Each structure stands twice: as structure tokens, then as C-alpha cells.
Amino acid sequence: MGKKRNNTPKTTKKSDPPQTPPPSGKQPSGIPPTQSSVAPLPGLVEDNLFFLIIYASAVRMFTKHSTKDITSPAFFEESRKETSDALIKIVVLAAIALIVLGSKLRKRLGYYNKHVQAGFGRTLMSYISYIPLLAVLFSFVFVFGLTLFSNHEAVQTSRTVFKTNMLDIKECKEIIKMASRAKMNWTTDRHPAVPTVDMNVEEAFQDKDKAKLTKIFDERLSPFIEKTLGITRNSVRADDMFIVKYSAIEKGGQTGLKPHTDEAYFSVNILLSDEFEGGGTRFYQREQEPLDDYNSTIPSYDLSPPVGNAFLHRSRILHEGIPISKGERYILVLFMHIDQFDFETKQSYGLHPFSTWLNIGYMESWFNERYQGLKTELIDVQGQSLSHKYLRTIFYTLMYSTRLFSDFVGTVTPGGKFIEILDSDKTGEQGANWLHGQHMRLNEFGERVRADQTCDAGGAKLTNRGAEDIFK
Numbered sequence: 093m094g095k096k097r098n099n100t101p102k103t104t105k106k107s108d109p110p111q112t113p114p115p116s117g118k119q120p121s122g123i124p125p126t127q128s129s130v131a132p133l134p135g136l137v138e139d140n141l142f143f144l145i146i147y148a149s150a151v152r153m154f155t156k157h158s159t160k161d162i163t164s165p166a167f168f169e170e171s172r173k174e175t176s177d178a179l180i181k182i183v184v185l186a187a188i189a190l191i192v193l194g195s196k197l198r199k200r201l202g203y204y205n206k207h208v209q210a211g212f213g214r215t216l217m218s219y220i221s222y223i224p225l226l227a228v229l230f231s232f233v234f235v236f237g238l239t240l241f242s243n244h245e246a247v248q249t250s251r252t253v254f255k256t257n258m259l260d261i262k263e264c265k266e267i268i269k270m271a272s273r274a275k276m277n278w279t280t281d282r283h284p285a286v287p288t289v290d291m292n293v294e295e296a297f298q299d300k301d302k303a304k305l306t307k308i309f310d311e312r313l314s315p316f317i318e319k320t321l322g323i324t325r326n327s328v329r330a331d332d333m334f335i336v337k338y339s340a341i342e343k344g345g346q347t348g349l350k351p352h353t354d355e356a357y358f359s360v361n362i363l364l365s366d367e368f369e370g371g372g373t374r375f376y377q378r379e380q381e382p383l384d385d386y387n388s389t390i391p392s393y394d395l396s397p398p399v400g401n402a403f404l405h406r407s408r409i410l411h412e413g414i415p416i417s418k419g420e421r422y423i424l425v426l427f428m429h430i431d432q433f434d435f436e437t438k439q440s441y442g443l444h445p446f447s448t449w450l451n452i453g454y455m456e457s458w459f460n461e462r463y464q465g466l467k468t469e470l471i472d473v474q475g476q477s478l479s480h481k482y483l484r485t486i487f488y489t490l491m492y493s494t495r496l497f498s499d500f501v502g503t504v505t506p507g508g509k510f511i512e513i514l515d516s517d518k519t520g521e522q523g524a525n526w527l528h529g530q531h532m533r534l535n536e537f538g539e540r541v542r543a544d545q546t547c548d549a550g551g552a553k554l555t556n557r558g559a560e561d562i563f564k
């Protein structure tokens with residue numbers, strides 16, 4: 093026992109290799125530990141394994157593969173609830189994992205910086221130390237994706253065309269008559285980018301006719317919308333409702349409508365007549381704009397429904413009115429918005445971006461509306477702060493990525509399965525804002541960011557389906 097090594101501490105230099113202390117219990121008692129006897133780090137696996145096992149078991153518990161029946165009336169509600177529940181649990185788990193693994197990582201990196209010589213080895217060890225955190229991140233993405241895709245059919249709604257029988261032939265004829273006794277004439281300038289010969293119902297129809305239509309929509313269209321999109325009926329508003337007239341009889345009459353997208357959340361199209369040849373609506377598989385002619389080679393799906401049939405689709409699916417070759421084709425079109433707030437009372441409808449979480453199309457439109465709102469505010473108000481610009485960019489990016497996502501996951505398909513369940517569920521409950529609150533853009537607080545536009549106002553181009561396209 094000549095030299096008391098432990099009493100003459102030696103300064104650890106950066107270049108010193110980490111030193112292993114004697115196993116606990118074997119250090120001579122009474123001798124204080126030296127600065128150089130640094131506890132080694134436990135191996136990466138043993139340090140994290142226990143926690144990762146607990147984490148993985150928790151994730152496993154929260155990950156359910158959905159086996160719900162899409163034809164069940166409760167399908168959307170259940171799916172939505174299931175997804176948002178799973179999402180909350182995953183976020184909480186990920187937060188805990190980040191805190192625990194983050195502190196382990198910090199300790200590890202601190203150790204390398206202090207006790208390991210800088211160089212390739214240290215860099216490599218530092219990178220390897222991130223593995224547990226990356227594993228958690230990966231599992232987060234995995235679980236999230238699984239939850240979403242286990243409801244594949246609902247994701248698919250963003251590219252599904254849902255149809256149902258809505259009117260009988262007598263009712264269809266009656267609506268065409270309503271147009272012929274309307275207060276205003278047919279217009280051609282309401283949608284300048286993709287013009288139609290049309291008549292706005294709210295402005296042109298007589299009050300008694302509007303009341304009849306409202307009743308029909310409350311009874312038949314509202315349940316259809318609720319079931320297909322999984323949203324409450326009162327949160328929807330017809331931003332534009334109009335009759336379109338295609339005529340192969342009148343000289344210079346419009347016979348078809350070129351490929352376009354509508355500027356709305358979703359569109360409804362009801363066929364009112366059957367005395368024509370040709371016609372129908374063509375949906376394109378992918379959103380590729382601009383398309384100038386009817387002879388596109390993009391895969392498409394044609395719908396030629398029977399008279400009185402209504403179909404509904406996300407407005408941003410590229411579509412066209414196939415030209416007629418004989419007779420006259422009348423359709424009733426609704427460009428529908430989904431509002432979070434009642435625009436007058438400001439009362440919330442209880443929706444939020446994830447309300448129809450599984451309906452990617454809804455999210456896309458929601459982001460688009462926020463983007464459009466900010467854009468309008470930016471144009472209207474001088475000296476906007478820069479944050480507006482950034483926020484706008486964020487919403488645009490979100491909108492664009494959800495659109496790409498929906499293009500990626502979905503093929504345009506007919507949603508025939510819904511017809512059965514819809515036909516058995518007609519109620520008389522008060523429905524949407526069918527004829528109230530047209531041509532509005534609301535911000536995230538339900539306030540109007542743009543004044544009402546009327547058909548004959550010069551500002552009609554603000555409400556058309558193409559001129560305000562975000563790509564322009």
C-alpha cells in the first residue's frame with residue numbers, strides 16, 4: 093500500500109479513454125471515488141429495451157384493425173371516434189416516449205462529448221444513440237397510417253361518387269317548370285371560367301317553389317350527405333344552387349361542359365330530364381389541370397344515371413359534362429360548403445378539421461378555405477403582417493399535400509353500397525342552409541371574409557369554379 097492512488101486524483105483529459113470503475117461493493121471503503129472513475133454507459137439496447145418493450149405493448153394495445161361494416165349507418169361516426177381516440181393515445185404515448193428517451197439520449201450524447209475523443213467513432217456512436225427515438229417516431233407513423241388505412245374505404249370517399257335515387261319523374265318535371273316560371277332568365281356569365289347556361293335557384297325561383305325544394309332536400313338530400321360524408325346536416329350550406337340547361341335543339345345551345353373542378357367542398361348533381369341522347373358526367377382518375385378538350389387519355393369513369401338520380405362527389409375531382417347529341421338535358425347542381433360555425437349566430441357546429449378525419453377530401457377543402465380566406469384578407473386589408481403570409485403558405489402546403497394524398501390513395505369509384513342504407517332513412521328533420529348564405533367564404537371563426545356576391549354583380553367571377561383556382 094505504498095501509493096494512495098485514489099487520494100491523488102488525476103484530471104481526466106478529453107483524450108483519455110473512459111475508465112471502468114470497480115464493480116460496486118468491491119471499492120475499498122472509505123476511499124472517495126475519483127473524477128476519473130466515470131461510470132460507463134449501459135449499452136444502447138439494455139438502456140432502452142425495457143422502456144421500448146413497454147412502449148410497444150402500449151402501442152399494440154391501442155392499435156386495432158378496423159373490421160367495421162361500411163354499410164352500417166354508424167360507420168362514419170364509429171370510424172371517426174376510433175381514429176381520433178387512437179390519435180390522442182398515440183400522441184400521449186409519443187410524448188412520454190420523447191421525454192424518457194430524450195433524456196436518455198441527452199445523457200448519452202453528453203457522455204460521448206465529455207469522455208470520448210472526437211472522431212469517427214464518437215460521431216457514429218452519437219448517431220446510433222438516436223435509434224430508440226427514431227424507432228418511436230417510426231412506430232408513430234406506422235400506427236397512424238394503420239389506423240387510417242384500416243378504414244380504407246372511408247379514405248376512398250375523397251374519390252368516390254355516391255349516388256341515390258332522389259326524385260320521381262313528376263318531381264323532376266315540376267322543377268323544370270319552376271325554372272320556366274322563375275323571376276329571372278337563364279344566365280351565361282355566372283361561371284366565367286367554365287360557363288354554363290344556368291339559373292340560380294335562390295335568386296330566380298319563386299318563394300313557394302323554393303319552399304318545395306327545401307322540403308325535398310331536407311327529407312332526402314340531408315340524410316344522404318350525412319351518411320356519405322359523416323357530417324351533421326346543419327353544417328352544410330349551398331354556396332351556389334343552380335339549374336343547368338344543355339340544349340342540342342336551340343341554335344348555339346350549350347351541349348357539354350369541359351373538364352373542370354368546382355370550387356366547393358362537395359358537389360351534388362341531380363338529373364332532371366331524360367329526353368336527350370349522349371350526356372352524363374365523366375370523372376377523371378387524377379386531378380390534372382388544365383385539360384382543354386373532351387378527348388383526354390386520363391383514365392375516367394362515366395356516370396349516366398337515370399332521371400331523378402342524385403350523385404355527390406368531392407368538388408375537386410376533375411370532371412366534365414359529356415356533350416349531348418340530341419334533345420335537352422337539365423340538371424340541378426349544388427356547390428356545397430361545410431361550415432364550422434353558423435355564419436349568423438356564430439354558434440359552433442362542433443366540427444373541427446378531424447371531424448371527418450377519414451374523409452381526406454374534407455380536410456383538403458378545409459385547408460383550401462383557410463388558405464383562400466387568408467388570401468382574400470391579404471388582398472382586402474393593407475399592411476398585413478408577414479405571419480399571414482407564412483400561415484397562408486402552411487395552409488396551401490397542407491391543402492396541396494392532402495390533395496396529392498387523396499389522388500394517391502384513391503381511384504374514382506362509384507359508391508353503390510350506400511344506396512341501400514340511404515333509401516331506408518328518410519327523415520323530415522330540418523336540414524342545411526339550402527337557400528341562405530350563398531357565395532360566402534368564412535374564416536376560422538365563422539366570420540365572412542368576403543361580402544356576398546350576387547348573380548348579376550360584377551364580382552360574380554369571385555364565385556366561379558375556375559377563375560379563382562389556386563393554381564392561377
Ligand SMILES: O=C(O)CCC(=O)C(=O)O
Nearest residue numbers: 349354372373412413425
Ligand atoms: O353536366 C354535368 O353533369 C356536369 C355539371 C357540372 O359539373 C357543373 O355544373 O359544375
Ligand SMILES: [Fe+2]
Nearest residue numbers: 352353354411
Ligand atoms: Fe362541375
